[in-house]
Amino acid sequence: MSPWKKSPAEVIEFNSVRYRPKVRSYYDRVRSVLSLAFKLCVLAMAGIGLYIASSFEPPEYSSASSLISRPSYVPRTCRTAQSSAHRGQPGYFAHLDRDKDGISCEPWPR
Numbered sequence: 001m002s003p004w005k006k007s008p009a010e011v012i013e014f015n016s017v018r019y020r021p022k023v024r025s026y027y028d029r030v031r032s033v034l035s036l037a038f039k040l041c042v043l044a045m046a047g048i049g050l051y052i053a054s055s056f057e058p059p060e061y062s063s064a065s066s067l068i069s070r071p072s073y074v075p076r077t078c079r080t081a082q083s084s085a086h087r088g089q090p091g092y093f094a095h096l097d098r099d100k101d102g103i104s105c106e107p108w109p110r
Contacts, residue, residue: 078105 012019075081078096085091087102096104 081105 010021012021074093075096081091081093081096081104083091084103084105084107085093087097092102092104094104098106
């Protein structure tokens with residue numbers, strides 16, 4: 001008999017106790033197969049995700065100066081900047097240099 005079709009309920013006797021096996025419907029079997037397929041897909045996606053995550057490595061910096069040169073705070077205006085600075089100094093920001101002469105936040109008039 002096909003596993004997808006209902007079989008007649010047979011009474012089984014064991015140690016003088018009668019048991020009637022539960023007859024699983026077609027939908028119960030389909031649900032169990034789909035549940036198993038879903039669990040396998042989740043495990044496969046987790047494995048693929050772990051494989052992809054393990055292939056990435058953190059970037060290596062050539063020197064410590066590349067970490068130091070990045071400012072953690074960038075002032076928007078000259079009022080919030082602490083002082084004027086020349087090009088190449090740590091406090092120089094190009095967007096605060098109005099006349100592009102290499103001095104940011106210089107006092108006016110010059």
